[in-house]
Amino acid sequence: MTEVHSPLSSPDAGSGLHIDRLCFLDSGPFSLHASHGECVGITGRSGIGKTQLLRAVADVIAHDGECWLDGQACSSVKAPQWRRRVAMVPAESFWWYDTVAPHFPSGLTEEMTRVRLRKLGFGDDVGKWQVSRLSTGERQRLSLVRSLVLNPMVLLLDEPTSALDLKTASLVEEMVKELCCQEDMICLWVSHDLDQLGRVAHKTLTLHNHGFTEEKR
Amino acid sequence: MHVISLTASDLCLAAFLLLLLAASSYHIRLGLERRMLLSGLRMTVQLLLIGLVLKGLFASASFPLVAFMSLIMLLVAGYEVRARQKRRLAGVNGYLVSTGSMLISSFTVTFLALTVMVGVEPWYTPQYAIPLLGMLLGNTMNGVALASDRLTSEMYARRSLVEQRLLLGQSWQEASGDIRRDCMRTGMIPIINSMAAAGVVSLPGMMTGQILGGSSPLDAVKYQILIMFLIATGTGFGVLAAIWWISRLLFDDRERLVLENLSTVK
Numbered sequence: 001m002t003e004v005h006s007p008l009s010s011p012d013a014g015s016g017l018h019i020d021r022l023c024f025l026d027s028g029p030f031s032l033h034a035s036h037g038e039c040v041g042i043t044g045r046s047g048i049g050k051t052q053l054l055r056a057v058a059d060v061i062a063h064d065g066e067c068w069l070d071g072q073a074c075s076s077v078k079a080p081q082w083r084r085r086v087a088m089v090p091a092e093s094f095w096w097y098d099t100v101a102p103h104f105p106s107g108l109t110e111e112m113t114r115v116r117l118r119k120l121g122f123g124d125d126v127g128k129w130q131v132s133r134l135s136t137g138e139r140q141r142l143s144l145v146r147s148l149v150l151n152p153m154v155l156l157l158d159e160p161t162s163a164l165d166l167k168t169a170s171l172v173e174e175m176v177k178e179l180c181c182q183e184d185m186i187c188l189w190v191s192h193d194l195d196q197l198g199r200v201a202h203k204t205l206t207l208h209n210h211g212f213t214e215e216k217r
Numbered sequence: 218m219h220v221i222s223l224t225a226s227d228l229c230l231a232a233f234l235l236l237l238l239a240a241s242s243y244h245i246r247l248g249l250e251r252r253m254l255l256s257g258l259r260m261t262v263q264l265l266l267i268g269l270v271l272k273g274l275f276a277s278a279s280f281p282l283v284a285f286m287s288l289i290m291l292l293v294a295g296y297e298v299r300a301r302q303k304r305r306l307a308g309v310n311g312y313l314v315s316t317g318s319m320l321i322s323s324f325t326v327t328f329l330a331l332t333v334m335v336g337v338e339p340w341y342t343p344q345y346a347i348p349l350l351g352m353l354l355g356n357t358m359n360g361v362a363l364a365s366d367r368l369t370s371e372m373y374a375r376r377s378l379v380e381q382r383l384l385l386g387q388s389w390q391e392a393s394g395d396i397r398r399d400c401m402r403t404g405m406i407p408i409i410n411s412m413a414a415a416g417v418v419s420l421p422g423m424m425t426g427q428i429l430g431g432s433s434p435l436d437a438v439k440y441q442i443l444i445m446f447l448i449a450t451g452t453g454f455g456v457l458a459a460i461w462w463i464s465r466l467l468f469d470d471r472e473r474l475v476l477e478n479l480s481t482v483k
Binding site for chain 1: 377378380381382383384385386387388395469471472473474475
């Protein structure tokens, strides 16, 4: 393993996502850089703060330090706008309407959304499905598509395939790889599955209390 | 019409009925008997004291005394609202929200009623000002307490859902909108029900009191209609103000849900 240093303090370090000395709760400082089209895998023991790191980057928990996206600081952008650009898909998703369709801000009529839903194994009638009858795996896949409707530049995925079988998980992996390759999306993918991170991520970082180490391939 | 004076033994007999209820509560292990008896005792002492205070206040009719009395009523109401919440805003904010929302609603509505509708001279005449304010504060207090308690409890219980909505780029108003609307309804439903049932299911207290005191039923009804509108308005705006204010304090300037601002009553 190689230690990752180089805390980024300048927004001029180029385009992409810069996490600059981010501290939250008792953890940090964490710094990392992800370029457009790059998927960064993040792993680490349970309870070390992987989810909190993503929540801090999405700016839903208080933190010190700063995140930059293409030279623009998180604190200089209105919070909802930042969260639409840097979309987090939590491990457990929550739903507040009875059926699936109303949860999609622009409905399910957009062709891109339909294509993505089909790629993840859903039919065109999924919008009418009752949320209360969705399985955990269905919720997980729909939650990913729901976030993609926002057209984010960064995707923060917290164990996005934990409730999926291998075949369905590979559909999600393929979709995220495509998003990175074809749409230049940046992805931070949190998982305990190093094999999976090896397949989807360009580099994998192990989270510790006060920084990252990079996993050697 | 001559008013029949009640004797101490009449009141003792009524108190005995409450004792019976407390005994039943003890028998079926409801656990409410202590609270019930303490509340009964507190109510008796408070009303006897206020009887004496009002007697002096009515005789003097001085503005500073009326203002002081109103302030005491407001502060006690603010304390009661906070005391009835399981999860309450920590620190001075909790008192500020409860007293502030009642100040905005009850005091404004009472002032408007005294100056424009009743038109009594001077407007702070205690025989009118204190009972009107008392009725408004009492009802607003109930509405604000119900709505606030529900809001803090719901925000805590459904924090993950609120955060999910924030993660989808919604503003704090959108993310908490459903919860806030539910809580506003909770605070307003009792007074809406009271209005709907007035005169058919129940004869409201003020009107009953006036009739027992010898007023003509029609005069009593007119005052009751006025007071019902005032109570509904005061409660409604008090609830709206409290819910908006508490919600705002539960989100920071980056629109993050900060439940650390809540303390739990054990």
